Amino acid sequence: MVKIESFGKTKSGKKVFLYTLNNGKAEVSLTNIGAAVVSLKVPDKNSCLKDVVLGCDCALRYENGDKYLGATVGRCSNRIKNGIIFLNGKSFQLSQNEGDNQLHGGFEGFNKKLWDAEIIENGIKFTYISPDGEEGYPSMLKTEVSYILTGTTLEIHYKAISDGDTVCALTNHSYFNLDGVGNGDILSQYVQIFAEQFTTNDEHSLPTGEILSVKDTPMDFLTPKQLGADINSDYEQIKFAKGFDNNWVIKNYDGKSIITAAKAFSKHSGITLEVLTNLPGIQLYSGNFLDGAGIGKKGAEIKNRSAFCLECQYFPNAFANENFPQPVLKAGEVYDKTIIYKFGII
Ligand code: BGC
Numbered sequence: 001m002v003k004i005e006s007f008g009k010t011k012s013g014k015k016v017f018l019y020t021l022n023n024g025k026a027e028v029s030l031t032n033i034g035a036a037v038v039s040l041k042v043p044d045k046n047s048c049l050k051d052v053v054l055g056c057d058c059a060l061r062y063e064n065g066d067k068y069l070g071a072t073v074g075r076c077s078n079r080i081k082n083g084i085i086f087l088n089g090k091s092f093q094l095s096q097n098e099g100d101n102q103l104h105g106g107f108e109g110f111n112k113k114l115w116d117a118e119i120i121e122n123g124i125k126f127t128y129i130s131p132d133g134e135e136g137y138p139s140m141l142k143t144e145v146s147y148i149l150t151g152t153t154l155e156i157h158y159k160a161i162s163d164g165d166t167v168c169a170l171t172n173h174s175y176f177n178l179d180g181v182g183n184g185d186i187l188s189q190y191v192q193i194f195a196e197q198f199t200t201n202d203e204h205s206l207p208t209g210e211i212l213s214v215k216d217t218p219m220d221f222l223t224p225k226q227l228g229a230d231i232n233s234d235y236e237q238i239k240f241a242k243g244f245d246n247n248w249v250i251k252n253y254d255g256k257s258i259i260t261a262a263k264a265f266s267k268h269s270g271i272t273l274e275v276l277t278n279l280p281g282i283q284l285y286s287g288n289f290l291d292g293a294g295i296g297k298k299g300a301e302i303k304n305r306s307a308f309c310l311e312c313q314y315f316p317n318a319f320a321n322e323n324f325p326q327p328v329l330k331a332g333e334v335y336d337k338t339i340i341y342k343f344g345i346i
Contacts, residue, residue, distance in 0.1 A: 002119050007031050007038075008058035014114055016059035019124045026152040026343065033059045034111040035126035035145045037070035037174050039297065042152050042343040045270025050180035052271065052343075054307045055297055063112055065294055067302065068173035071111035072145050073104045075130060075137050076327060077171040078247075078283065078316035081206050085319045087138065087165050087328060094136035101206065104173075106135030110143070111173070123148035123155075132164075139164030139331070152343040160335035168335045169314040169327035171279075175287060175307035178266035178273060181296065185305045186287065187228030192263040193221035193284060195248035199315055199324070203240050209321035211249060219246065224263070227286055227308060243288035243305065247281045247315050255280075255325075258338050262310045265346055276340040277312035280325045285309040312339045 007018040010033065018038060020029045027041040027049065038055040054069045056062055062069070076085075076094075083094035083102035095106035104111065115126035125146040132140050144159040158170045178189050198219045199207040214220040218230035218238060231243050238244065250261045261282045265272040275282070287305045296302045314327035329335050 002124065007033070008060055010059055010063055010114060016114065017117065019117060021123065021149045023122070023149055023151070026149060028147065028149050028154055030124050030147055031059065031062065032115045032117045032126060033062045034071035034113065035115045035128070036062060036072065036111065037147070037154075037172065040154065040174070040341075042271060043345070044180075045345055050269060050271065051297070052176050052178055052180060054175040054177070054181055054302060056295065057297055061295060067290065067294060068104055068111050070172070070174045072126070072170060073173050074110035074143065074168070074170040075105050075135070075141060076102070076167050076169045077104055077311065077313045079103050079206050081317050081320045083136065085167055087167075092136060092138055099204070101204065102135075109135065110170070115145070120146060120148070122150055137166055139166040141166055141168060141329075143170065145170070154341045156339045158335065158337045160329060161333070162329050162331055164331050166329055167327055168329040170337065171311045171313045172339050173309060173311060174341070175309050176264065176273060177307040178264060178271040179269045181307065182300050185303070186308050187231065187305065188226055188268065189264060189266045189308070190224040190226055191221055191284065191308070191310075192224040193248045193282060194251045194260055194262065195282070196222065196251055197249040199247045199249065199281070200237060201240055201246060205241060205245060207247060207315060207317045207321060207324070209323055211323070219248075221248075221284070224265070231286060231305070241288055243286040244284045245286065245288060247283050247313065249315075250277070250280055250282055253280045258340065261312060264308075264310070267346070270346045272344045272346055274342040274344070275310045275312065276342065277338060279312040279314065279337055279339070281313050281315045283309065283311040283313055283316070285311065
């Protein structure tokens, strides 16, 4: 059963909805603005449901916000240096919404679009058609994002097709706090990333092309580590971003298989999260730029380091770095990627 409620209106007066699915074990609320996850309630060790993602109470806050809370990010997630991409030997100038660079699809990325919604078995399918030239991207892109809730697992399936060669690199930008949002910061929560390497950034958070081993660095999350352990380290990568904000190279990526990229847990709540994907990279972002601004659910402040993201993705700034997998979707090909958030108890 899906409960459909009003979620307010966009600035231009279009109605927005909140879709809630509850299967007796977990509950997810989704909205068609940004095809975003608004809340995700899973049981803690005492069987109490805890909402483990940041979100807001109405559509306008998503439209006016700049934190991508729970949103679908596209056409290209994360940063592109100077907003320039290359396709078939031709360069294209995209919109530059973060200084000279593009971040998360431009000024009005997929996170700000009003998607069509359709109820499917155990879920909702959102559809958006991005016209040729939107934010500078060539060709039309038809995108479907399906959320499916089974038990305490939320699967997100991405499908896209284009009428010409283009870029497609979608992600979900959920911010997690496994103690439940509003219950302090995430510094005591543990994260494990199945990656032996990470991509290094310049001071503008743009990958330089260098891929380094995590060995003997604070970027080593091969065994579970508390986020607070190295977050204030003077390691250059961490200083640049005021915390963790890099892309890790997922071990055993083969382009097809859906594999475990990361795990996280809180000893306090007992809630565990496993992140699976068939994408090549994962961004650990420790909420360094959350600043107390923006009103969260029930009027709560969204405080610094009050949640973390584990964004499955193509490596950022791939067009400037030929050694990275290229997020190119050819005309007629089907973009077919999956991100899974699987919850449990320690
Ligand atoms: C990026 C951060 C950025 C945040 C925006 C993350 O995906 O890695 O650098 O500040 O999104 O909210």
